[in-house]
Amino acid sequence: SQTIHQWPATLVQPVGSPLSLECTVEGTSNPNLYWYRQAAGRGLQLLFYSVGIGQISSEVPQNLSASRPQDRQFILSSKKLLLSDSGFYLCAWSVRRVDNTGELFFGEGSRLTVL
Amino acid sequence: ILNVEQSPQSLHVQEGDSTNFTCSFPSSNFYALHWYRWETAKSPEALFVMTLNGDEKKKGRISATLNTKEGYSYLYIKGSQPEDSATYLCAFISGTSYGKLTFGQGTILTVHP
Numbered sequence: 504s505q506t507i508h509q510w511p512a513t514l515v516q517p518v519g520s521p522l523s524l525e526c527t528v529e530g531t532s533n534p535n536l537y538w539y540r541q542a543a544g545r546g547l548q549l550l551f552y553s554v555g556i557g558q559i560s561s562e563v564p565q566n567l568s569a570s571r572p573q574d575r576q577f578i579l580s581s582k583k584l585l586l587s588d589s590g591f592y593l594c595a596w597s598v599r600r601v602d603n604t605g606e607l608f609f610g611e612g613s614r615l616t617v618l
Numbered sequence: 619i620l621n622v623e624q625s626p627q628s629l630h631v632q633e634g635d636s637t638n639f640t641c642s643f644p645s646s647n648f649y650a651l652h653w654y655r656w657e658t659a660k661s662p663e664a665l666f667v668m669t670l671n672g673d674e675k676k677k678g679r680i681s682a683t684l685n686t687k688e689g690y691s692y693l694y695i696k697g698s699q700p701e702d703s704a705t706y707l708c709a710f711i712s713g714t715s716y717g718k719l720t721f722g723q724g725t726i727l728t729v730h731p
Contacts, residue, residue: 535717546622546723547662547707562718593661603717604650606664607709 505530509594509610516617522567522581524613526594529575534596536577537607538569542590550592553577554599589617620644622710624722631698632730638694639725641708645689650711652719653682653693657704665693665706698729 509526516522528534538550551569552560559569566585570578577594592613597605623642631637643651650669656662666675671686679696695702705726709719 537718539721547709547721549718549720552718560718597717600717602669604667604669604711605717606652606667607654607662607719609661609663611661 505596505608507594507596507608507610509592509613512611512613514613514615516584516615518586518617519583522579522584522588522615524579524592524594524615526577526579526610527575528577528596531596531598532574533599534575535599535605536571537595537597538577538579539593539595540590541593542587547593551577551579584615584617586617589615591615620710620712620715620720622708622720622722624706624708624725626725627723628726628728630728630730633698633700635698635729636694636696637698637727638692639706639727641691641693641710641722643689643691643708643710644712645687647713648686648689648710649713649715651684651691652709652711653691654707654709655704656707656724662707693725695727698727700729700731703727703729 506529536553539547549562553571567581594610595607653665654662666682668684673684675682681694684691705724707724709721
């Protein structure tokens with residue numbers, strides 16, 4: 504069966520420090536991969552989307568970046584965190600389908616607090 | 619920017635009550651609509667994937683309907699139980715979004731015993 508793991512679960516970082524959140528998927532190949540963020544009082548906002556190794560679509564201009572070094576690994580990074588980067592980050596995957604309607608399977612989430 | 623609205627923002631019901639809430643989305647260029655349930659301390663889980671106008675889906679006491687012409691979907695819970703307490707999210711896929719979902723802000727449901 505397929506599983507998705509995301510870490511760390513909780514992170515408290517000072518402003519200006521770097522960030523690395525990692526996500527791996529097991530039990531499937533060629534998944535679509537996503538990074539979402541939920542800021543306080545808001546819905547889920549798509550940050551990055553990937554259909555393959557090295558293929559990243561950025562949805563929101565910001566100081567975050569994403570990389571997909573391997574088929575089932577997705578990394579969210581920042582060189583210098585801002586206060587506004589605080590939030591709950593969710594990694595997700597979906598089966599790559601011709602009709603692009605596949606449901607998302609989410610990781611456990613990472614809560615980032617920037618002080 | 620795609621506008622996906624959910625109402626109400628929150629809802630408190632008593633155990634045994636039936637309830638429903640709404641997801642509104644652009645009626646043009648519809649491709650698919652998802653419903654997810656997000657329980658506290660857990661990950662969001664898919665309830666339904668809906669693609670056709672007039673679709674009705676059911677899973678146990680939960681059902682959903684879809685009207686793509688007017689741009690809305692209803693989620694119904696019959697005989698609510700405390701374990702139904704969660705945030706219910708809808709997500710819209712347009713014909714030009716290449717499978718990327720735009721989420722509404724969610725409806726927070728609390729079922730009181």
